[in-house]
Amino acid sequence: MKIGLIGLPGSGKSTLLRLLTRGQAGGPGKARIGAAPVPDSRVDQLSAIFQPRRTVYAQLECTELPGLTPAKHAPGGGNQAARELAEALRPLEAIVQVVRAFEAPHVPHPLGSVDPLRDAQLLWEEFLLMDWSLVETRLERLAEARKKGLRHDEEVRLFERMRPHLEAGRPVRSMDFSPGERALLKPYSFLTAKPVAIAVNVDDDQLRAGTYAGREELSAWASEQEAPLVEVAALIEAEIEELPPEERAEFLEDIGLAEPGIARLARSAYEALDLISFFTVGSDEVRAWTVRRxxxxxxxxxxxxxxxxxxxxxxxxxxxxxxxxxxxxxxxxxxxxxxxxxxxxxxxxxxxxxxxxxx
Ligand SMILES: Nc1nc2c(ncn2[C@@H]2O[C@H](COP(=O)(O)OP(=O)(O)OP(=O)(O)O)[C@@H](O)[C@H]2O)c(=O)[nH]1
Ligand SMILES: [Mg+2]
CATH class of the missing domain: 3.10.20.30 (Beta-grasp domain)
Structure with missing residues (x-):
């Protein structure tokens, strides 16, 4: 499964990638793409029973996308950047919005203040806008074709139905399509057609406190969007992950983490994508596989x-x-x-x- 990490500059995408890939990717000079093994206690239990030569967890392929500067705030509208981003997002099956909640005064925020709900909404509006422009461009092309006598009535009807839906702030994913329409949409990749999870990047104080400014508003909004929300403390968790194994438990306990962020994030991604795991077992290998429900x-x-x-x-x-x-x-x-x-x-x-x- 391929997932993309997307967020404002400095929201912690690289740090999260470093955590998810156990330091294989993310961070200065490292790749922006890496495989994240999905922790699963069921695999561990099966492995303890069958004592296989090899234990293989399910994997998420994670890609960090370039920091997104919302068009509203970018001089010149950022259209080129938006097109490049849309291109990069095409092959991905799910999107994780990385939203900053951590304070860190030494890390400047591109919009001057920390406000997780505002950032999440900005990204969301950006996605809707990108899909809306795709629909607009397509309708313009179809209108030109029509002047030359080429009719694509069904496609025009479909895109005209999608336009007001997007303008009302609703994702493509919430529309119903006939099999014929699905076939027409196949060549396109609409961002808001993909499942989304929101990862809120918190610092250790917020993690200990179990909250941060704007938490309630953000979770209310996320549930309205039907986007699962996960809180991760990317930096501190990545640092703990890099400690010798025998020291990890103590630090995790110290910051009040019963379960590492990657396990919770993976669960949300599975939930958002409606994925399930099945297992194969034997003396050779115990392995987790991923399929759609x-x-x-x-x-x-x-x-x-x-x-x-x-x-x-x-x-x-x-x-x-x-x-x-x-x-x-x-x-x-x-x-x-x-x-x-x-x-x-x-x-x-x-x-x-x-x-x-x-x-
Ligand atoms: N205190 C604190 N700092 C963090 C946390 N996560 C990231 N940072 C810091 O914030 C800065 C930006 O983090 P990155 O992970 O590079 O952010 P990014 O989203 O990849 O940024 P771009 O790729 O530039 O868009 C770095 O200095 C991180 O150390 C966090 O949870 N707590
Ligand atoms: Mg980065």
Missing amino acids: GATAREAAGVIHSDIERGFIRAEVACFDDVVREGSLTALKEKGLLRIEGKDYLIQDGEIVHFRFNV
Whole structure:
């Protein structure tokens, strides 16, 4: 899964990337893209049972996008920057808005003051504006084509329906499309069609206090937008992550963190994207895989390998709790807890799956 980190300059995107990728990316001179292993205690439990040679967590591919200066505040409107940004966002499946709440007087804020709700709304308006300009440009082109006798009535109707929706501040994602319209939209990549989560970057004082100025307003607004909101203390958490493992727990406890930010952020991204995990287990490897909720057994097989999808025979499926309680697949089989499912079975979150296939 590919996710993009987007926010105002200095909101903490690089710091968050450094945290998510465990220092592999983010920060001065480092790449702006990196893989973030998704912590999952279920993987750890399965690994403890099966003692595999290899344990593989699900991964998020994270990209830091250039600091966004809202058009309203940028001299000359920032159109070129907006186009480049839209291009960079195209391949991403979900967007994480990074919003600054941390105070740090030595880090200047591009708008002169710290105001998380204002920043989140500015970014959101920017996304709507980018989509609106895409619709406008497209309608202008279609009008010109019409003068030359080329008619694209269905497309014109679609974009004319989208325009007021965007003008009313509503995302493309909240519109209903017919299958025909979906096909027409395929070549376009609308920003507000993508799921969004909001990461509020707090400092250690705010983390300890469990709040920051504007928290209530921001969370009310986020729920109105149906965007999950996560609080992360990117800098302090990245610093703790870089300590020797035996010292980490103490520091995490000291700042009152039961669960690291990456785990919470990953959960929000999964929630926003409606993703679930299933697991494969064995002495060789215990591994987490990611699929959309509603994926069939055959589609899930395709996530592992296209050969398994093509040669799919059946799936042997077990519940996570049963596996943990019984401690082996043989025990499950004896108790009849290993179900045989066909290609159209809908995989459920947390299931342990073994695919039978021939090639
Ligand atoms: N105190 C404090 N400082 C932070 C925190 N997160 C980031 N910073 C500082 O804020 C500055 C900017 O952070 P970056 O992570 O580089 O921000 P960015 O969003 O990547 O910035 P651009 O790439 O320039 O748009 C750095 O000096 C960070 O050390 C935080 O949680 N607390
Ligand atoms: Mg940066």
